[in-house]
Amino acid sequence: MNEQKNFGETIIVTANGVHIRAKSAGQQNYIDTxxxxxxxxxxxxxxxxxxxxxxxxxxxxxxxxxxxxxxLTRPAVEAGERLGFLPGDMQEKVDPYLRPLYDxxxxxxxxxxxxxxxxxxxxxxxxxxxxxxRTLSDAFIILxxxxxxxxxxxxxxxxxxxxxxxxxxxxxxxxxxxxxxxTSGLAEAVEILNNVRGVGIAExxxxxxxxxxxxxxxxxxxxxxxxxS
Numbered sequence: 001m002n003e004q005k006n007f008g009e010t011i012i013v014t015a016n017g018v019h020i021r022a023k024s025a026g027q028q029n030y031i032d033t034x035x036x037x038x039x040x041x042x043x044x045x046x047x048x049x050x051x052x053x054x055x056x057x058x059x060x061x062x063x064x065x066x067x068x069x070x071x072l073t074r075p076a077v078e079a080g081e082r083l084g085f086l087p088g089d090m091q092e093k094v095d096p097y098l099r100p101l102y103d104x105x106x107x108x109x110x111x112x113x114x115x116x117x118x119x120x121x122x123x124x125x126x127x128x129x130x131x132x133x134r135t136l137s138d139a140f141i142i143l144x145x146x147x148x149x150x151x152x153x154x155x156x157x158x159x160x161x162x163x164x165x166x167x168x169x170x171x172x173x174x175x176x177x178x179x180x181x182x183t184s185g186l187a188e189a190v191e192i193l194n195n196v197r198g199v200g201i202a203e204x205x206x207x208x209x210x211x212x213x214x215x216x217x218x219x220x221x222x223x224x225x226x227x228x229s
Contacts (some may be wrong), residue, residue: 011056015110020056027053034168038202041190044204047215051144054168055104058140061166071124071141072101073131083088090224097152098125101144128153137162146171146186148178154185
């Protein structure tokens with residue numbers, strides 16, 4: 001079982017009075033990276049807190065009025081599904097893909113405040129394809145499940161950055177659902193942008209898993225299997 005400690009200061013206090021802060025050295029490095037850089041890549045396995053901490057930071061920057069809105073997006077390629085083949089309007093199509101981001105915001109703010117911000121347009125949720133041609137200013141932008149972006153999609157997304165904005169790109173390179181032989185935009189971006197000023201890369205490992213202890217064991221077992229094969 002991972003020993004969970006609190007590192008650093010509180011990012012934000014949830015509607016239920018829970019203080020959100022790092023629970024591992026890797027998470028603290030991730031938070032520090034988000035604070036120091038305009039664009040941050042958070043790369044790690046399930047349960048490492050990469051998405052939740054990004055959402056908590058977005059809520060924090062909105063609270064201190066450094067940004068005016070939060071934009072959430074994800075590539076709509078998972079388990080072979082594409083938005084065009086799913087039923088319903090755009091919001092209904094996007095909802096299943098962005099559910100973890102919704103849930104994280106509701107956990108931070110509570111349902112009522114979340115709904116208030118959503119109705120006012122403070123929270124914007126859209127599939128990655130709808131970002132093309134836009135400039136995203138004064139916003140905290142989170143691209144989740146970025147391992148499923150193509151090279152072109154990732155470049156398109158990163159070049160949407162406008163003045164007064166921050167971007168956090170999260171993903172798990174062991175969970176790529178792209179067609180075989182296609183390069184992950186996340187993997188490529190981490191390699192290309194490693195030494196670009198203003199861009200930070202934080203890698204999270206099984207030591208940073210803060211879900212159930214069994215999740216950490218599962219991640220470690222898969223890591224060993226991939227290393228051996």
